[in-house]
Amino acid sequence: MGKRQRDGKGRGRRLMGMFACMYFAALRPGEAVSLREQDCYLPADGWGRRMLDGSRPEVNRRWTDTGDAHELRALKHRGEDDVRRIPIPPELVKILRQHIEEFGVAPDGRLFRSERGGVVASTAYTEVWQEARTLALTPVQVASPLARRPYDLRHAAVSLWLNGGVPAPEVAARAGHGVDVLLRVYAKCIDGQENIVNQRIADVLTA
Known part of the structure; x- marks a missing residue:
């Protein structure tokens, strides 16, 4: 039991930066597992930047050209040569610098990898996330839809x-x-801000 707990904690620490990328930079899981050190600008102070040019979604091996469960693909909704440049806040820069210092990177530069150096499987990071929920949330919250998936x-x-x-x-x-997709999926986030918008328009008109 002790060894399993230590291994679980170690795995959680290895994945903390990956979860941080999803929250601070809105990365999809497949984009996070593909992130490489050379794709990142991580200054000692201030905002950093990352450039995404691919994703490794987990798929059935029968559907890939390589036989690998994780096949490198172009970014979702983008062409093969498109790159998404994302400014990242100082909090995430610090987390990633600490991650690299503690765990290093894979031979191809990937920041996040399994204990054996492979691509992080969805089953692995989902299991760690569920364990984290039970530690961070109340039993009622754990039973609710709150942050149920890493994608959340x-x-x-x-x-x-x-x-x-x-x-x-x-x-x-x-x-x-x-x-168009953003406004359709996240319409509820924009609803209820009428007073704020009205005040901003009034400020502009009276400036």
């Missing part, structure tokens, strides 16, 4: 940006959405 971290990021007043086109660009 991405939803939380997009919702936070929209509620914070970031323009929808900018949110869409950072999250890799089309604006």
Whole structure:
């Protein structure tokens, strides 16, 4: 039991940066597992940047060209040569710098990998996430839909940006959405802000 607990904690620490990428940069899980050190600008202070040019969604081996469960693909809703440039806040820069210092990177530069150096499987990070929920939430919250999936971290990021007043086109660009899809999926985040919008328009008119 002790060894299993230690291994679980170690695995959780290895994946903390991956979960942080989903929350602070709205990455999809497949985008997070593909992230490489050379794709990141991580300054000692201030905002950083990351450039995404691919994703490794987990699929059935029979459907891939390589026989691998994780096949590198172009970004969702983007062409093969498109790159998504995402500014990342200092909090995430710090987490990633600490992750690299503690765990290093894979031979191909990937930041996040399994204990054996492979691509992180969805079963692995989902299991760690469920364990974290039981530690961080109350029993009632654990039984609720609150943060039920790791993907919900991405939803939380997009919702936070929209509620914070970031323009929808900018949110869409950072999250890799089309604006029309963004507004349809996250319409509830924008509802209820009529007074705020009215005040902003009034401020502009009286400036």
